[in-house]
Amino acid sequence: MPAGPQLIRDGVIRLIISSHEGDLSVSDIEAHGGVLEAVNYTSLSYIRLLDAIENEFGAYLDADEGAEALGTVDGIVAAVLADLGSDAV
Template structure:
């Protein structure tokens, strides 16, 4: 499995945890439907951001464009741009 795929799967797990299961890992990985449309609430977004910042050591500035937060793919692409390395295992 590629490191990018491992990062996608780990991020999907964080989405599922932040949403308390409302958005499953499988749903989080679907393309074409935003996380908001899948049921991720504003509180769950804050939990997700906190988890991503803590686990991956990136800072997400909520005063900047946050459109990348609408999908796991967008979030992973943002993290890669910030220099995040994929975990060695999911």
Template sequence: MSTVGRRAPAGAARETKERLAELVATASDGEVSAAEALATELPLSALGVTSLAQMRLIDAIEREFGVDVDFSDESLAALEDLDLLTAHITGRAR
């Protein structure tokens, strides 16, 4: 994923973020709930999203949003922050 190409409407961004929070909950086997993922200001790993859960999350994002995660430092940092992740995805979705 690279930087945001175009802005999505605010409502769409909110929906994307909420959906990402659900994917975090699934990928972490419920270790982190969707509500926790939405509410936190900490990096997601600090809540208990492990690298294994991040790998499942990447797979889910790629399948659901039709994007390729490129594993750059910037993309991997976005996995820690739902707002960054939302921006990446809404800027890139096909």
């Protein structure tokens, strides 16, 4: 089922929060510019997130490729959209 960029972004943020090992909110993420390291995102949380993204969106994101870009909400959303291609619109 096609999903627009805003739906993907909302879903990614929801998955970031649910994969985190503690209390995290949308406002926490926004206050830190969407940078996962700034909200104490652990490597285990990150692995959970990539798995959840694959399950939710069917997008495979390789943690070893473009790890720096995948450290932000915007980077993750861009990677999901790129992986999904025309299926995302």
